[in-house]
Amino acid sequence: MTDASAPTPAGTSPWGRRLVIAIPYLWLLVFFLAPFFIVLKISFSDTVIAQPPYEPLLDLAQGWQGIKDWWTGLDAENYGILFEDELYVASYLSSLRIATISTLLTLLIAYPMAYAMARAPKGWRPLLLMAVILPFWTSLLIRVYAWIGILSPEGLLNAFLLWTGIISEPLYIMNTETAVFIGIVYSYLPFMVLPLYASLEKLDDTLLEAAADLGSPPWKAFWQITVPLSLPGVVAGCFLVFIPAVGEFVIPDLLGGSETLMIGKTLYSEFFSNRDWPVSSAIAVLLLLVLVLPIAIYNNVQAREVGAKK
Amino acid sequence: MALKPAQKALGPIRRSFAPWLDPAAVPLIRFENVVKRFGDFTAVDDVSIDIHAREFFALLGPSGCGKTTLMRMLAGFEEPTSGRITLAGQDLVGVPPYRRPVNMMFQSYALFPHMSVEQNVAFGLKQDKLPKAEIEARVKEMLRLVKLEPFASRKPHQLSGGQRQRVALARSLAKRPKVLLLDEPLGALDKKLREETQFELMDLQMELGLTFLIVTHDQEEAMTVADRIAVMNHGKLVQVATPGEIYEQPSCRYVAGFIGDINLFEAEVAASAGGLVTLKSDEVGATFSAAGEASPGASVALAVRPEKVRISIDPPPADATNVLKGEVWDIAYLGDWTVFLVKAENSEKIVRVSRANVMRSETQPIAWDDKVHVWFAPDAGVLLTS
Numbered sequence: 001m002t003d004a005s006a007p008t009p010a011g012t013s014p015w016g017r018r019l020v021i022a023i024p025y026l027w028l029l030v031f032f033l034a035p036f037f038i039v040l041k042i043s044f045s046d047t048v049i050a051q052p053p054y055e056p057l058l059d060l061a062q063g064w065q066g067i068k069d070w071w072t073g074l075d076a077e078n079y080g081i082l083f084e085d086e087l088y089v090a091s092y093l094s095s096l097r098i099a100t101i102s103t104l105l106t107l108l109i110a111y112p113m114a115y116a117m118a119r120a121p122k123g124w125r126p127l128l129l130m131a132v133i134l135p136f137w138t139s140l141l142i143r144v145y146a147w148i149g150i151l152s153p154e155g156l157l158n159a160f161l162l163w164t165g166i167i168s169e170p171l172y173i174m175n176t177e178t179a180v181f182i183g184i185v186y187s188y189l190p191f192m193v194l195p196l197y198a199s200l201e202k203l204d205d206t207l208l209e210a211a212a213d214l215g216s217p218p219w220k221a222f223w224q225i226t227v228p229l230s231l232p233g234v235v236a237g238c239f240l241v242f243i244p245a246v247g248e249f250v251i252p253d254l255l256g257g258s259e260t261l262m263i264g265k266t267l268y269s270e271f272f273s274n275r276d277w278p279v280s281s282a283i284a285v286l287l288l289l290v291l292v293l294p295i296a297i298y299n300n301v302q303a304r305e306v307g308a309k310k
Numbered sequence: 311m312a313l314k315p316a317q318k319a320l321g322p323i324r325r326s327f328a329p330w331l332d333p334a335a336v337p338l339i340r341f342e343n344v345v346k347r348f349g350d351f352t353a354v355d356d357v358s359i360d361i362h363a364r365e366f367f368a369l370l371g372p373s374g375c376g377k378t379t380l381m382r383m384l385a386g387f388e389e390p391t392s393g394r395i396t397l398a399g400q401d402l403v404g405v406p407p408y409r410r411p412v413n414m415m416f417q418s419y420a421l422f423p424h425m426s427v428e429q430n431v432a433f434g435l436k437q438d439k440l441p442k443a444e445i446e447a448r449v450k451e452m453l454r455l456v457k458l459e460p461f462a463s464r465k466p467h468q469l470s471g472g473q474r475q476r477v478a479l480a481r482s483l484a485k486r487p488k489v490l491l492l493d494e495p496l497g498a499l500d501k502k503l504r505e506e507t508q509f510e511l512m513d514l515q516m517e518l519g520l521t522f523l524i525v526t527h528d529q530e531e532a533m534t535v536a537d538r539i540a541v542m543n544h545g546k547l548v549q550v551a552t553p554g555e556i557y558e559q560p561s562c563r564y565v566a567g568f569i570g571d572i573n574l575f576e577a578e579v580a581a582s583a584g585g586l587v588t589l590k591s592d593e594v595g596a597t598f599s600a601a602g603e604a605s606p607g608a609s610v611a612l613a614v615r616p617e618k619v620r621i622s623i624d625p626p627p628a629d630a631t632n633v634l635k636g637e638v639w640d641i642a643y644l645g646d647w648t649v650f651l652v653k654a655e656n657s658e659k660i661v662r663v664s665r666a667n668v669m670r671s672e673t674q675p676i677a678w679d680d681k682v683h684v685w686f687a688p689d690a691g692v693l694l695t696s
Contacts (some may be wrong), residue, residue, distance in 0.1 A: 209387055210420035212407040214434035214485065224433075228424045 034214035036288075043281035044074040054277050078282035087266065088283065092290065098177065098252075099245035102184035106192045106241050107234065109185060114196035114233075115226075118203070129197070132190050138251040144183055144254050151179050151255070174257055175257025183251035188244070199233030200226070235298070243291055327537060328552075329362040336399075338363040338521055339384065339489060344393035346545075353379040354390070355545035357567040366515050366522045368536035371530060372568075376545040377525045381404050381491050384523065385414045398488065408437070413487035419478035421466040427477050428462040429455070434485040438443075452480040455514070472503050479511075483518070490515075493523040496531065502673040508534045529569045531558070541565050557615075562696040566613045573619065573662055574694075575612040579604045594659045598632050601689040611694040615633060616664040618690035621650055623674060626685045636661060638678055650676065652684050 045054040056073030059066040082088040117128045135143060150156045152175045158170040173179050203226060211221035249264030256262070263283065270280035337360035337408050345355040354376040361367045369377035382388045383395060393528065395402045402410060417557040421430050433454050435445045453459045456476035466474055475495065482490055495511070496504045512535050515522045532539045533553040541548045541556065541564075548562040560566035563574060575598065577591035582604050589598040589612055600612055620626065626633055639660060640651040650663045661684050669686030676682060 052662040204418070204420070205414055206418055207422060209407070210414075210416055210422070211433070212387075212416045213385060213412075214481070215408045215437035216433075217406070217408050220437070225422060 039281045039284055041074070043078055043285045044076060044279075045278045046075075047071070047079070047276050047278050052109055052277070053275055078278045079286070081279055082282055082286060086095050088263075091263045091266040092263050092287070095246050095248075095263040096290075098180060098184070098260070098262060099242050099248070102181050102188070102245050103238050103242045105181060105184045106188055107238060110189055110192035110196055110237065112235075113189075114193050114200050117193070117197050118200035125201075129194075132193050132197075136190065140187060141250060143187065144251055146185065147179070147183055147255060148174065151182065174255065175258065175259060179255035179257075180252050180260050180262075183255045184241075184245050184248060187251060188241040191240040195236040195240065196230060196233040199230045199236075203229055239295065239298075243295075246291060247287060327364070329365070330538065335362060337361055338365075338398055339523070340394070340396045341380065341384075342394040342396070344380070344383065344390045344395060346376070346383060346388060347391045347685055352545050354383070355543075356393075357542075357547045359540055359547065359550060361521065361523065363521055364515075364519055366512065366535055367524070368532035368539045369523070369525045369542060370532040370539050370568075371527065371542035373527055375542040377527075377542050378493060378599045379646050380382050380542075381414075381493060381523060381525045384489070385412055385491055386410045386453040409486055411493055412489040413482040413485055414491040414493060415478050415482040415495050417497055419466075419474050419498075421453065421474060421477055421481070423466055426465055427458060427469070430466070430477055431480045431484050433481065438485070448484055451595075452484045456480045456485070471498055472507075475499060476506065479514075483514075483520075486518075487520070489521045489523055492522060494526055495524065497526075497528075504531070504665075511535055533569070541568060543568075559692060560613065560694065563613075564610055566611075566692070566694060569662075571616050573614045573616065573664055575614070575659075575691075577610060577612055579606050579608045579610060580671050581606055587693065594634060594654045594657045596632075596634055596654075598691075599688045600632075600691045600693055602693045604693055604695070608695065612691045613694050616649065616662040617666070619661065619663040619684050619686045621652065621663045621665060621676065621682055621684050623676060623680055623682055626683050630685045632690075633683055634661060635681070635683055637681045638676060638682055641676070641678060650682075652682055 009076045042054055045056065047053060048055050056070045062069070081284045113132075117125060117132075120128055145294065148155070152158075153170040153172060155174075155175070158167075162170065173182070207225050207229070208218075208221050211225050212218065216224060247264050248262065249268055252260045252262040252265055253268070266286075267280050267283045270276050270283060272301075274280075330337075339359075339361040341357055341359045344354055345352065357376075357380060371377045379388060383390050384397075384402070386402070386405060386409075389403060398409065422433065425433065428449055431449045435448055439444040440448075449462075450459070450520045453462055456479055458473060458476050458480065461469060461473060466477065469477065475498070479495070485508060492511075496507050499507060508531060511522070522535075524532070524535060533556075536553060538550060538552055539556050540550045543564055549565045551558060551559070551561075556565060556569055558642070560572075561571065566572045566574065575589075575591050576593045577589035577598060579587055580590045581588040585601060585603065586601050587600050587604050589600060589610065591598060591612070598612055604610055620630075634652075635655040637655070638650055639653040642649040642651075646667060647664050648667055650665070652661045652663060652673050653659070654661055663684055
């Protein structure tokens, strides 16, 4: 916290400082909060066959009465629908489940990668980092399409496995949840590797020497020292993967087929096929709440921990 | 650190503690012709040292002299390229660090940041799967020993540098190792705390009856704490002796110069008879007589400590030996001592003289540019051939 009575550093007026702080807030206000309130408002509206496909609309020409009509026209009916129709609840739960499993799989694959990178000779590390970031240079869509070519019954993977004789019938991975897991793990791996690498690279080797000195063999020291000290990286990586994975649309749509139920797909069909903007807005708002609440709690806990360190 | 009454009896024993003089004594730690190379660089070059049980042994030398590498080989973090290291008769080569009965206090302390003081101290004991009650009792005992009981539940980052140092010490002592290794343990402390801690370390070592091996580049620290000091340079062992011997009987010019201040007069042996050597020094254009024996014609250095050189404005007593005339070049008043730098007559040689300030005021103070006499007894100096 800044102390109000504290003298400002030479050369910065309090106004200059406020301006600097105001810019990111303004950005959030314009590009995040304003659209969010529009979505929030639509979620409390009713669907109609019109342009735009919802009502009430705010008619300022009618003055005070217009505002009053607009306000009384809003209701939470759409949120009721979300809980009445089990499709939505099932979509939410399925999304959370798929995102959780994918996050754990990503962590399982990313941790050894990040660990190997952090232990690699210093000169190699920039190259390895580059290799992790490299896939970003191609569009996500193209990379996901490429997976269709790999996973489909006539795809590369099946061709290879049939050729080696490991299988005699092609595996049906496409249009299953397995394909979605593969897609998510592949697409989000860098988001997990990078924070893990950052926290593992900071790890002081003498701590591991101290653990060994006190009688802890390397595999035990890994669990006692390395893992707990890389937890901030684990948490950051899991958030970076889990949150977008819950709302993921492209990957389940392209790889998961009709069998895979995810909230992103439900939202898409509600919005574009059903043209029910209010219900899809309610889905989006509820999704935000589902994701924001745990993050806010986590941030709160962490802020308290950081505060205790000071 | 308070001593328990029963253990105070160890004090007098220590006074006559010199197992290295007893040919029948079996050393606890033996470095035998240990060599360590990193690529082309030889960090430790054919070092053999015997360290006895309950000794406080110091490895002293400038940074990069191989002292830390030698210690790390004992801890198991490095393996010797050749040679043997034994502890209580057991060959340590190939034994991983987590199976060696030695513990190390790291220079950076290496405290586990995610564990409390208590958990740090208990870490080693938990690896041994001791009963919970025993671990608790031992942690308590250790924290009492280093006076950190009120801080048991704090995390390392909530402690001061001195407190962290104590946690590191308690953690490395908790397993009651046969040998405690201390890698520049006091380097991060300020001077006053460092001096206090040196005495505490000595008391602790006596109280626990353990063998301590300390690595330091601070000669004063080594002199204070150690029973014996091994001076190292460029990976080689230069001299192993008690602090007194190292200071009064340095084996070579390097040791003489590294420990304390010294005047080195380069000279040639003119005659040697009856335990007295006559030296001719072209450096200061004088003739010295020194106790010792040397073959005539040999070039030697006569090493004289500054406090063994006398200084006065008046001519010295008639029986004074090794008298030089000179001019006061510089004076450093240090409170307890005054150091005079005297430029010898007809030469460029600066002679360093230190004098204890036993009186509060001088009747005849020596000032800058005064003409003075400096002299020293024949047995004040040591003849160095290498």
